[in-house]
Structure formats: structure tokens, C-alpha cells
Amino acid sequence: MFLNSIKQFSTIVQNHVNVNHILSQSVKSIQVRNYAARKGTRDRKAKKKVKAEVVKVGFVPHNQRNKLKLLAQREPLKFDDSWKRNPTDDVYVAKYYKWVVYPFAEAVKCHQETHSPEMYNKPNANLHVTIELNMQGEKKTRFVDNFTSVVKVPYNFDHGEERTIVVFSKNPDEQNEAITAGATLSGGSDLIKQIQNGDVSLQDFQYCIAHPNILPELVQLRGLMKKKFPNPKMGTLDVNLGKVVDKFLNGVKYQAVKDDYEKEFGCIKTVIGSLDMDIKHLEENFSVLINDVNSMKPRRPGTFIDRCILWSPPSQEVLKVDHAVFLKELNSKGSQNVFEKQEDYDKEEEEEKGERVAL
Structure with missing residues (x-):
């Protein structure tokens, strides 16, 4: 029995030696590569490790951070209700129907009634007008620059x-x-x-x-x-x-300003008279004003003046008026002169910028 045990032990030792020999031979056969992986392999691994990129924004002052969010969420300034229905009676929800367009004289009478002694008691309040413009230029990528002008109105008032x-x-x-x-x-x-x-x-x-x-x-x-x-x-x-002095002293001064974000939208706010003036006099002042504004129209199809609104503080009532009946068609020569006038204004702007750079 003792001999059998010795034989089993020797068998185990011999097997152990054979295993070590096999392992040593296999280790010698392992290949080691010292060159980099292929480019496609690196790209595939890099794509698996891609993380969400954080877009860095420049420094924004603390008092403008909420403003940027509001601008991204605000409604477009350009107003279009052509797709809405016309109201069928005198009582309706205004936001679901087209904005009523009043004749100029009727709109002025409405403001005169609200400013009567029984209500606001300001019969001589100023009559303001807001003119919304389509600042689209001759090309889709260009827009009309801001412009300022003074127009002589037939009936003077205290501005x-x-x-x-x-x-x-x-x-x-x-x-x-x-x-x-x-x-x-x-x-x-x-x-x-x-x-x-x-x-x-x-x-x-x-x-x-x-x-x-x-x-x-x-x-x-x-x-x-x-x-x-x-x-x-x-x-x-x-x-x-004398005539020129009277124009710049008593005329209506206005400035067309386009929006910084919606560059195709421009707006003019000015005064054309007071409510205690004769309605026909206010109508003539309004006609002269919008025709002077329309003279800045670029050479392109479509309208330049989109909408005109009459309002008179302290009342919050705003009334849309029909301005198209007052517009006079410009001939080709007149529109060319207007375009040249705009080009001259642009040249003066460039000269002034050059002078600033030189200084």
C-alpha cells in the first residue's frame, strides 16, 4: 500500500511539470504589437465616449439675462390678421376676428368723445399716430436703414x-x-x-x-x-x-426705426395735431405725413406702409385707420430720386465713420 501511494504522488508531480512546460511554451508564442490601432477603430471608440457639448456664451450682464429669454419667447411684432374672419355684429371677441378699420374722420370723433369733459376732460390732447413699415429692401437680404425727416404740414399746431x-x-x-x-x-x-x-x-x-x-x-x-x-x-x-425756417420750426418731425431682431419691421411714432383742431385739418396733416413717409419706399413690389394707428393719451384706446385712400402713387422718376436720396444718406454715413476712424 505504501508503494501505491508513492506511485500516485509521482504521477501528480509529473503532471504538474508537464503543465508548467506547456504554459511556458504558450507564453513564448504570444504576439506583442507596438504600433497604434487603425484610425477607424479610434473613431469608433471616440464616438462611444462623446458627451453633450456645452455651448459657451459670452459674458451677459445680469440685468440683460432675463431680457434675452423674453426676446426668444416674444410674439412677432409684424401684425397680420388677414386670415381671420370679419365681425358679423357689434359684439364679438376681438382676438378671433379682424381688427376693424375706421375711416380717419370716424376714428378722430371716437377719440374726441373719450376726451370730452364728461370722461377724460382733455379736449386739446395731442393726436398721435403710429405707422408700421415693411423695411424690406430691393433685395431680400437688405433692409431700409433708419431715417429721420421733417415734413411741412398745412396746419400748424403746438408740438x-x-x-x-x-x-x-x-x-x-x-x-x-x-x-x-x-x-x-x-x-x-x-x-x-x-x-x-x-x-x-x-x-x-x-x-x-x-x-x-x-x-x-x-x-x-x-x-x-x-x-x-x-x-x-x-x-x-x-x-x-422764410419757408424753410417755417418748415423746420413748425413741421412734423418723425424717425423710422427698425427692430434689432425683426429687421423687416419698422415703426414711426409722431404727433399730427390736437383733438380740438378741425377734423379736415387733421386729415390733411395726416395725408401729407404718410405721403412723405411713403416717398422713402424702396424700388420693390408691395406696400411700404403696413398699418396706421391713431391714439391719444391718457386713453388706451387705439384705432386702426384706412391710410391707403390718402396715398398718392409715385411716378418712376420720383421713386428714383428717393432711392438716390437714400444712397446719398448712406454715403454721408460712411464719410462720417471714416472721419471717426481718422480721429
Whole structure:
């Protein structure tokens, strides 16, 4: 029995030696690669490890962070209710139907009633108008730039603004005519020298008007005047100084501003008179205003003025009026002049930017 045990032990030892020999031989046969994996393999592994990319936004001031969120969620400014139905009676939910379009005279009467002594008791309140514009240019990728103008209306009113005007002319009679019309200051060569010496500042005047007879001497002040330099296209260079002064002193001043985000939407807000004026006088002022605005229309099909709204504080009532009946069709020559006027304005903007860079 002792011999059998010795034989079993020797068998186990022999098997163990054989196993170690086999393992040593297999280890020697393992291949080791020292070069990188193929590009496709690396790409597949990289795609498995892709994480959600965090888009970094530049610094936003704390008082504008909520504003950016609101702008992304706001409703479009351009109003279109052409797809809605017309109201069938006098009582209806306004948001489900088209906005009622009033004749101009009827809209003014509605505001006069709300401002009567029995209600707001402000019969001489100003009548405001909001003009919404389609600022789309001749090309879809271009838009009409912001523009400012003053239009002479047939019936003057108290606009509540203090406008200062300086007039240049060689003729003393023309200087007196400008002062009589309401100019703040008028003069000739002596006035130009006073401005050059610093005795008179052009910053004290909103408008600079001149007669063509003094234009060669006035060129010396072009660098100081910049945009205020008299220009026939802007109406500040004319032989009839009294008429021009009256226009810039009593006319309706307006500015068309396009939205920073919806560039095809532009808006004008101005005053055309007071509610105690005759309705026909207000109507003529309105007609002159919208025709002057429409003269800035680019050469493209479609309308430039989308909507006109009349309103008068403190009342919150706003009434849409039919402006199309007052528009006069522009001939091809007129529209070309308007386009050239816009190009000249753009050139002046570029020149001014060049001057700023040079400084």
C-alpha cells in the first residue's frame, strides 16, 4: 500500500511539470504589437465616449439675462390678421376676428368723445399716430436703414418742442426774413468767423439752414457741422429761407426705426395735431405725413406702409385707420430720386465713420 501511494504522488508531480512546460511554451508564442490601432477603430471608440457639448456664451450682464429669454419667447411684432374672419355684429371677441378699420374722420370723433369733459376732460390732447413699415429692401437680404425727416404740414399746431435754427446768408434782408419766420440766429460772414473763433457753438442749434450765395464761405465749417451741413436734398439749402425756417420750426418731425431682431419691421411714432383742431385739418396733416413717409419706399413690389394707428393719451384706446385712400402713387422718376436720396444718406454715413476712424 505504501508503494501505491508513492506511485500516485509521482504521477501528480509529473503532471504538474508537464503543465508548467506547456504554459511556458504558450507564453513564448504570444504576439506583442507596438504600433497604434487603425484610425477607424479610434473613431469608433471616440464616438462611444462623446458627451453633450456645452455651448459657451459670452459674458451677459445680469440685468440683460432675463431680457434675452423674453426676446426668444416674444410674439412677432409684424401684425397680420388677414386670415381671420370679419365681425358679423357689434359684439364679438376681438382676438378671433379682424381688427376693424375706421375711416380717419370716424376714428378722430371716437377719440374726441373719450376726451370730452364728461370722461377724460382733455379736449386739446395731442393726436398721435403710429405707422408700421415693411423695411424690406430691393433685395431680400437688405433692409431700409433708419431715417429721420421733417415734413411741412398745412396746419400748424403746438408740438411742444423747442427747436433752435441758425441761418446763413449774405443778404441782410434774407437774414431778417429768417428771423421773422422764427430762426434763433441769422448772419453772414461775420457769423462764420464767430463760430470759427468759438464765440458761437453749433451744438446749440438743431438745424443749420443756408442760402446758396454763402455756400463757398460756409464750406469752412463743414468739419464742424458734419450732418448738419446744409444740403438741398435734405431741404436745408434753399433760396426761400422764410419757408424753410417755417418748415423746420413748425413741421412734423418723425424717425423710422427698425427692430434689432425683426429687421423687416419698422415703426414711426409722431404727433399730427390736437383733438380740438378741425377734423379736415387733421386729415390733411395726416395725408401729407404718410405721403412723405411713403416717398422713402424702396424700388420693390408691395406696400411700404403696413398699418396706421391713431391714439391719444391718457386713453388706451387705439384705432386702426384706412391710410391707403390718402396715398398718392409715385411716378418712376420720383421713386428714383428717393432711392438716390437714400444712397446719398448712406454715403454721408460712411464719410462720417471714416472721419471717426481718422480721429
